[in-house]
Amino acid sequence: MRRDRVLRFLTITFVAGAFIGLVCGLAFGGGSSTGTPKAVAQTEGDSSVSSTETSQPSSGSTGPMTAERAKAIGANEMGQVLVLMYHLIDSEEAEWTRTPENFREDIALLKSKGYYPVNARDLAAGNIDIPAGESPVVITFDDSSPGQYRILDDGSLDPDCAVGIMQAAVEEGDWASRASFFCLLDVVPKEREIFGQPDYQQEKLRTLVEWGYEVGSHTVTHLNLKEASTKEATKQLAQSQATLEGLIGGGYSVTSLSIPFGEYPADDSLIASGEYDGTKYTYYAGLSLGSVPSASPFSTVFRALHIPRIRGSANYITDAIAAFEKHPELRYISDGDPATVSAPTELAEKLGELRSDLGRPVIRY
Numbered sequence: 001m002r003r004d005r006v007l008r009f010l011t012i013t014f015v016a017g018a019f020i021g022l023v024c025g026l027a028f029g030g031g032s033s034t035g036t037p038k039a040v041a042q043t044e045g046d047s048s049v050s051s052t053e054t055s056q057p058s059s060g061s062t063g064p065m066t067a068e069r070a071k072a073i074g075a076n077e078m079g080q081v082l083v084l085m086y087h088l089i090d091s092e093e094a095e096w097t098r099t100p101e102n103f104r105e106d107i108a109l110l111k112s113k114g115y116y117p118v119n120a121r122d123l124a125a126g127n128i129d130i131p132a133g134e135s136p137v138v139i140t141f142d143d144s145s146p147g148q149y150r151i152l153d154d155g156s157l158d159p160d161c162a163v164g165i166m167q168a169a170v171e172e173g174d175w176a177s178r179a180s181f182f183c184l185l186d187v188v189p190k191e192r193e194i195f196g197q198p199d200y201q202q203e204k205l206r207t208l209v210e211w212g213y214e215v216g217s218h219t220v221t222h223l224n225l226k227e228a229s230t231k232e233a234t235k236q237l238a239q240s241q242a243t244l245e246g247l248i249g250g251g252y253s254v255t256s257l258s259i260p261f262g263e264y265p266a267d268d269s270l271i272a273s274g275e276y277d278g279t280k281y282t283y284y285a286g287l288s289l290g291s292v293p294s295a296s297p298f299s300t301v302f303r304a305l306h307i308p309r310i311r312g313s314a315n316y317i318t319d320a321i322a323a324f325e326k327h328p329e330l331r332y333i334s335d336g337d338p339a340t341v342s343a344p345t346e347l348a349e350k351l352g353e354l355r356s357d358l359g360r361p362v363i364r365y
């Protein structure tokens with residue numbers, strides 16, 4: 001029933017979006033991202049475990065946003081967003097491995113520079129609920145290896161796994177339980193199937209969602225979607241979503257997909273939605289590889305199925321932070337009110353134009 005409602009809503013959104021697109025002559029990279037923010041917001045509203053329910057109160061809720069307040073905050077919600085990509089968290093630093101110590105320092109650095117975490121789905125939905133004056137950062141983990149989420153023999157959370165480190169950061173303040181975990185279900189080595197530890201898989205997924213983190217798909221077997229047959233691709237996209245949703249329960253919707261190897265199929269529509277053997281699937285956010293920040297979800301240059309990610313390792317992170325300090329006009333700064341979009345009247349050219357289909361108040365100054 002929930003799926004029916006979502007589908008009906010999507011149909012309406014798609015038709016309305018196509019109509020608006022025709023009228024305005026706008027193109028958001030084809031049908032793949034048309035109406036995306038509103039559509040995702042709807043699925044989250046349907047979910048009993050949506051991350052918004054566990055959001056910390058936004059600091060902008062003291063009254064309606066005005067141009068004066070937005071200017072005083074320096075809000076620029078048309079600015080770019082850092083999206084970081086991690087793989088292994090383990091004792092030896094390597095190309096795809098971050099040590100617990102370094103990951104802890106990454107979080108401390110981001111905190112000290114005014115970044116605040118949001119989930120990938122919330123970036124795609126334009127649901128960015130962070131304190132005024134802060135910048136969103138999306139922390140993502142691929143391949144669901146044990147170092148990302150480990151339970152110790154005594155049943156406690158390993159303080160040196162990624163979840164343990166992030167939860168400690170939350171307790172210290174000025175941080176929230178937000179990050180996106182893209183899980184594999186059937187892969188060698190087996191320890192990359194939902195963080196290893198078979199006895200804890202379901203509990204971990206449910207705990208992540210309960211705390212406010214996002215669980216997303218990385219296909220079933222880490223499938224190369226560019227080389228796979230359409231049949232195999234639709235099978236894995238459908239099965240990974242359905243399996244994760246079944247394990248999590250509670251009406252949770254898996255809506256983000258990390259593209260294995262960053263290899264896209266020839267046509268984005270294959271990712272956006274499809275059906276295999278009676279099981280339908282829909283993805284609103286696609287996480288890619290890259291070396292640049294993402295566009296704002298409120299910008300015409302945002303592509304929800306092609307969100308670029310910067311590698312989570314020392315130089316890449318410090319370079320990205322330094323680039324924003326050199327060009328602060330490019331950095332997303334929140335007005336603290338997730339319901340409004342605030343931005344300067346004059347924007348750097350590469351930030352694109354404000355989308356005309358946002359359906360929410362816009363403040364320019």
Ligand SMILES: [Zn+2]
Pocket residue numbers: 142143218222260261
């Ligand atoms: Zn991967």
